[in-house]
Structures are given as C-alpha cells and as structure tokens.
Amino acid sequence: MAEMEATATAGRPRLYSYWRSSCSHRVRIALNFKGVDYEYKAVNLLKGEQSDPEFVRLNPMKFVPALIDDDAVIGDSYAIALYLEDKYPNPPLLPQDPKKKALNHQIANIVSSGIQPLHNLSVLRFIEQKVGAGEGVLWTQQQIERGFTAIENLIQLKGCAGKxxxxxxxxxxxxxxAPQIFAAIERTKIDMSNYPTIARLHAEYMAHPAFQAALPGRQPDVPSSS
Structure with a gap:
C-alpha cells in the first residue's frame, strides 16, 4: 500500500479506514457530524494491509481506524471520538448532565466492548477454523442479540429515548x-422486530446526512461489485 505518513496536512485530519469496518464507520459519523473536513486513506483488511509495518507504526494493534491530526496519532475509535469531542466541541456529542453522559458512555461501551469485538474478523476466522464452517454466523448473531437486548432494555428503563x-x-x-445496527441488519440479518426501539433509531440514523455520508457503500474503497 502507499507509504503512510505520521503527520497530517495542517488543519485536515487523515483517517485510515476500511469501508466495511464498523469501528471506522463510527469515526466517519463523528467527523461528519462535527463538520470536520478529513482525508480518507483506505486500509484493506482482507489484503492484510493492517499488518504493513508503516501502518503498525500508527496503530500497533493493527486495527482500523487510525486518525492523524497534526502530530496527534490515535488508533482507537472510542479515543478518537472523545478527542474529536474535545477539539471540536460544537455540535456536542456528550450532554452536560452527568447521568445522561454516563448513559451515553454505557451504551457506547456495550457496543465497543460487549458486541463488536466478539465478532470481528479475527474472532470469526478463529471460530471457523476451530469449530467449523458456518459457526461464525451463529456466534455473531448470539453476540449481537445479547447486546441489543441489553441496550433495548436499558433505553426503555431509563425512559430517555427521544428522536x-x-x-x-x-x-x-x-x-x-448506528454502525452496529446497520451491520446487524445488512450483514447478519438480525430480526429487528425483537428490538422496536433500536429499529426505530435505525430509521432516524438512515435519514440523517452525517450518518448517510458515513455508510459503508459510500466510501471510496468500496468494491465496485458490492
């Protein structure tokens, strides 16, 4: 892949992303929502470009996304989101109310630590190799459904869902x-009738310009046949 640089053009962050990565998808939404003009650099996970020594210098975990902003190099979607919140505070992604702020972190953490990592590409490959073909799909469905059940109940319990x-x-x-729901519907075929609140949220996300522009199918590295 093209040589990677450890610094970004002044005033224009560079995002290392893969079109289908839900972690990258999150950051694209945040950048779009904040109105940040950024440069997109594709990292093809299926070709193993995340193991390129130049990329490993940016993110030793060999994951996307990675964000370079001037001399800042950040290789985690949660850390990137909080960085963007600090550097570009308007419009805000976190409320001032401490209870609602904690709820936002809780929901984000359920997705980022309790759902997505349990069915990422390396995990599914391991399951398919050790357990058998087709088992990865069943595992993925189980993890998503467990997480969605928790989030659905959490939102209803707190009674705070608005638009x-x-x-x-x-x-x-x-x-x-948003990216987790999109992947669950488009790739895993989860029955969303079990999660009416989450299904309603999906419709709102799909109508929002910042979310639309971040969709996998709208990224420059999407395969022509997808």
Whole structure:
C-alpha cells in the first residue's frame, strides 16, 4: 500500500479506514457530524494491509481506524471520538448532565466492548477454523442479540429515548449504535422486530446526512461489485 505518513496536512485530519469496518464507520459519523473536513486513506483488511509495518507504526494493534491530526496519532475509535469531542466541541456529542453522559458512555461501551469485538474478523476466522464452517454466523448473531437486548432494555428503563437514543439530539451513543445496527441488519440479518426501539433509531440514523455520508457503500474503497 502507499507509504503512510505520521503527520497530517495542517488543519485536515487523515483517517485510515476500511469501508466495511464498523469501528471506522463510527469515526466517519463523528467527523461528519462535527463538520470536520478529513482525508480518507483506505486500509484493506482482507489484503492484510493492517499488518504493513508503516501502518503498525500508527496503530500497533493493527486495527482500523487510525486518525492523524497534526502530530496527534490515535488508533482507537472510542479515543478518537472523545478527542474529536474535545477539539471540536460544537455540535456536542456528550450532554452536560452527568447521568445522561454516563448513559451515553454505557451504551457506547456495550457496543465497543460487549458486541463488536466478539465478532470481528479475527474472532470469526478463529471460530471457523476451530469449530467449523458456518459457526461464525451463529456466534455473531448470539453476540449481537445479547447486546441489543441489553441496550433495548436499558433505553426503555431509563425512559430517555427521544428522536435518538438518549434524547432529541445526536449523541455519542448514536455514533456507536448506528454502525452496529446497520451491520446487524445488512450483514447478519438480525430480526429487528425483537428490538422496536433500536429499529426505530435505525430509521432516524438512515435519514440523517452525517450518518448517510458515513455508510459503508459510500466510501471510496468500496468494491465496485458490492
């Protein structure tokens, strides 16, 4: 792949992304929502470009996304989202109310630590190799359904869902939920009738310009046949 640089053009962050990565998807939403003009650099995970020594210098975990902003190099979607919140505070992704802020972090963490990592590409490959063909799909469905059940119940328990997950404004919970819901519907074929609140949120996300522009199928590295 093309040589990677450890610094970005002044005033224009560079995002290392893969079109289908839900972690990259989150960051694209946050950047779009904040109105940040950024440069897109594709990292093809299927070709193993995340193991390129130049990329490993940027993110030793060999994951996308990675964000370079001037001399800042950040290789985790949650850390990137919080960095963007600090550097570009308007419009905000986190509310001032401490209870609602904690709820946003809780929902985001369910997605980022309790759902997505349990069915990423390396995990599914391991399961398919060790257990058998087709087992990865069943495992993925189980992890998503467990997480969605928790989020559905959490939102209903708190009684705070408005137009979006925690109110009438897009917040951090939405940035993390939207890609997970999209992947669950488009790739895993989860029955969303079991999650009416989450299904309603998906419709709102699909109508929002910042979310639309971040969709996998709209990225420059999407395969022509997808």
């Amino acid at each position: 979006y997950a925690t109110g009438d404004e897009v917040q951090l919970a939405d940035v993390f939920l």
